[in-house]
Amino acid sequence: MKKAFKLAATVNVILLLSGAYSTAFADPLKVVSSFTVISDFAKNVGGDKIKLTTLVGPDGDAHVYEPKPADAAAVASADVVLVNGLHFEGFLPRLVEASATKAPIIELSKGVEPIKSAEDEHHYEAASGTQHEEHEAFDPHAFQSISNAKIYVKNIVDAFCTADAANCDTYKSNAAAYTAKLDATETEVKAAIASIPESKRLVITSHDAFGYFQHEYGLTFLAPEGISTDSEASAADIVALIKQIKEDKASAIFVENITNPRLIEQIASETKLKVGGTLYSDALSKPDEGASTYIDMMHHNIETFKKAILGS
Numbered sequence: 001m002k003k004a005f006k007l008a009a010t011v012n013v014i015l016l017l018s019g020a021y022s023t024a025f026a027d028p029l030k031v032v033s034s035f036t037v038i039s040d041f042a043k044n045v046g047g048d049k050i051k052l053t054t055l056v057g058p059d060g061d062a063h064v065y066e067p068k069p070a071d072a073a074a075v076a077s078a079d080v081v082l083v084n085g086l087h088f089e090g091f092l093p094r095l096v097e098a099s100a101t102k103a104p105i106i107e108l109s110k111g112v113e114p115i116k117s118a119e120d121e122h123h124y125e126a127a128s129g130t131q132h133e134e135h136e137a138f139d140p141h142a143f144q145s146i147s148n149a150k151i152y153v154k155n156i157v158d159a160f161c162t163a164d165a166a167n168c169d170t171y172k173s174n175a176a177a178y179t180a181k182l183d184a185t186e187t188e189v190k191a192a193i194a195s196i197p198e199s200k201r202l203v204i205t206s207h208d209a210f211g212y213f214q215h216e217y218g219l220t221f222l223a224p225e226g227i228s229t230d231s232e233a234s235a236a237d238i239v240a241l242i243k244q245i246k247e248d249k250a251s252a253i254f255v256e257n258i259t260n261p262r263l264i265e266q267i268a269s270e271t272k273l274k275v276g277g278t279l280y281s282d283a284l285s286k287p288d289e290g291a292s293t294y295i296d297m298m299h300h301n302i303e304t305f306k307k308a309i310l311g312s
Contacts, residue, residue: 029164032078034089035062036284037143038108038152040294042082044178045156049167053078055095058286061258062088063228067095075099080163082156085109086140090230106159108152114138115211117227139227141282145212146186149294150179185295192302193217200309204245204253204273206264209281219305222250224263238267245271252276252308257291258283276308 028051033039035056042052053074056062062084075081076099083089085107096105117139142148157175161168193201201218207225214221224233224241233241245253245267253273255261257280268275279301285291291300 029160029167030077030079031160032074032081032103034081034083034092035060035282037282037294037297038082038084040284041108041149041152041156041178045153045171045175046160047170047174049164049170050160056089056283058284058289058292059257060283061229062282063090064230065089065091067091067098071095072099075101075103077101078103080159081105082159083107084140084143086112086114086138086142088140090228104159104163106155108155109140109142109148110155111151112142112148114142115215117208117211139208139211141209141227142212143294144210144281145216146182146189146298147216148212150182153179153182181295185298189217189298189302192306193219195306196309200251202248202250203276203305203309204241204250204264204267205279205281206254206256206259206261207281209256210279222248224267225259229259233263238263242267242270245273252305254279254304254308256281257285274308277304279304 028049029046030053031042031046031050032053032055033042034054036054036058039052039054042050046052055067055071055074056065072095075095078101081096081101081103083092083105086109088109092105115138117137143152153175157171160171164171196219198218202220202222205221205223207229208221208223208227210219210221211227213219222241222244224238225231250271250273253264253268253271254276255264255278257278261275264275267273280291280297284293284297285300291297
């Protein structure tokens with residue numbers, strides 16, 4: 001609560017200095033996105049009709065992000081705020097309170113069929129008796145399924161059309177073109193996973209971010225950490241995971257762009273698995289690093305899987 005009050009006080013100063021209390025409607029539409037994946041969707045729908053601010057930037061971890069006064073100021077002056085929902089952005093309630101924004105907060109996962117967290121099956125915090133809050137019952141990483149990404153895009157179109165009816169046709173046209181690209185990408189993803197023998201489809205990642213990818217495409221994931229990176233795995237968790245990796249003969253192990261590689265490197269050393277590269281999970285890359293768009297992220301990840309597992 002104290003953090004929210006401090007944020008709010010600083011926000012008022014920023015808003016007054018920037019003239020953000022002006023009654024004139026901004027053109028283009030002022031959009032705030034919580035993290036980079038959503039920003040890429042918004043860019044593809046909004047094009048030059050929107051002015052976009054991203055809160056958690058490339059390679060950033062939204063699970064543990066601490067908002068800044070400038071973030072609250074951006075939210076306060078936004079016309080639309082786009083978020084993932086499903087408790088992905090732990091910082092969001094405090095930020096919205098501090099900003100006192102009047103903008104609609106659009107949860108893009110609305111309409112997605114959420115899957116339960118695979119904590120008991122796919123990572124091993126349960127081994128140490130760690131208790132989890134009820135809000136972690138569902139995996140928030142719905143965007144790892146391209147079918148769900150299309151739901152996110154539809155929700156963005158609806159939000160933009162509500163806020164800016166004059167440009168609704170443009171938003172719909174942009175979304176249709178982008179959805180066609182997503183369809184083509186999904187075909188590639190399915191073909192890539194189908195090329196991996198079923199006996200080699202068990203892999204290890206840093207945290208439990210790929211449940212929807214597993215559900216949709218058939219690659220199985222184990223991870224030492226759960227659906228959030230806000231707590232570390234215990235020694236008992238790691239021992240249990242290493243035992244499972246050896247028993248089930250995992251094919252590859254990967255670090256993630258948002259996490260410290262130390263734990264994965266330790267597990268790789270103890271299981272004699274070679275680290276197969278970096279996956280992009282909860283954030284896109286910087287512009288020149290090969291995964292700066294959602295589609296590029298999907299291409300990068302499937303190629304990384306194939307190279308590590310098949311050597312091609």
